[in-house]
Amino acid sequence: MLRLLVALLLMANAGFYAWHAGWLDPLLGTQATPGREPQRLREQVHAERLIVLTSGGSIDTAAPPEISPDPSVQAPASEVSSATTENTATCLEAGPFTVDEQRQVQLLLSKALPATPWNTQTVAVPGLWLVYMGPYPDADTVQRKQLELRRIRNLSFEEVRSPASLRMGLSLGRFNVEAQAQAALESMKLRGVRTARVVNLRAPSDQIVVRVPQTQAGDPQRLAGLPLPTGKGFVACEPR
Incomplete structure (x- = not known):
């Protein structure tokens, strides 16, 4: 009789433990501990988007979150063309030349740059x-x-x-x-x-620098191919 009583107590304790742990919830249709609701975690959709507010906190809904552009998406062709057609005018100059050399340069520029303005400047060249x-x-x-x-x-x-x-x-x-x-x-x-x-x-002398203040498309390539006297090619303008 005592053995039967001990066996019943053990079975009762095991059943209570299984019920308290929630193992019998699917069979009984109830919850042993209502505060535990693991099934709700499984039912959540995009849980990572939830925002937890502290006391007195608020959410600013005036402006949407900033989204980084996708590098794989190309800009419209009109935007690309406008960005690549910005003003790229460059000042180029060559020299200094003697008076006779400058006359040769003048003839070359009149043919190479018929539509681009250019000018000359006199500079003092030390000996x-x-x-x-x-x-x-x-x-x-x-x-x-x-x-x-x-x-x-x-x-x-x-x-x-x-x-x-x-x-x-x-x-x-x-x-x-x-x-x-x-x-x-x-x-x-x-x-x-x-x-x-x-x-x-x-000897010290006054010589002439030929300057193209604003080159147009294709001008630098044409200027680079000119056979200037003494091999003095066009370079970026120096401040004067």
Whole structure:
């Protein structure tokens, strides 16, 4: 009799535990704990879109959320064409040229840019003087003179390749003012340079810069192909 009572108590406790855990809810049609409603979580649609408000909070419905554009969607052709046809005018200039060279440039531009305005500006071009050694009869002599100059500390020099009259010589400095070149020469003589002299590479002069203030479509390509004097091609304008 005692064994039967113990068995009944165990069965009753197991049944109560199963009922309390909710295992018997589908059979009984009731809920052991009404506060637990897991089925509602399964029935929710887009639960991630719910917004939980704190006390006194509010939702601003005046403006819709900003949506990032899809990079795979292309803009209408009209928008693309308007963006690529913006004003791309560029100022280009060439020179400086002598008066005779400028006349040649004028003839070339009248044919290359019949509808694009251009103008000329006069600029002062400083002279150029060299402290110069040479010219020497051959490359071996030039190399030997370079070895001699390297023995003098902190003395800079370079080989002159143009103009042809000064080729096979060495430049010990370039100066825009003749007096500065003469002063540099005297200083070098005190350091052991005996055969150098000052030569004028370019005299001061007023020359002409040709400027195209606003190029039109195709102008840069046409200007790049012009055979300008002394190979002075068109470049971006410098502020003046």
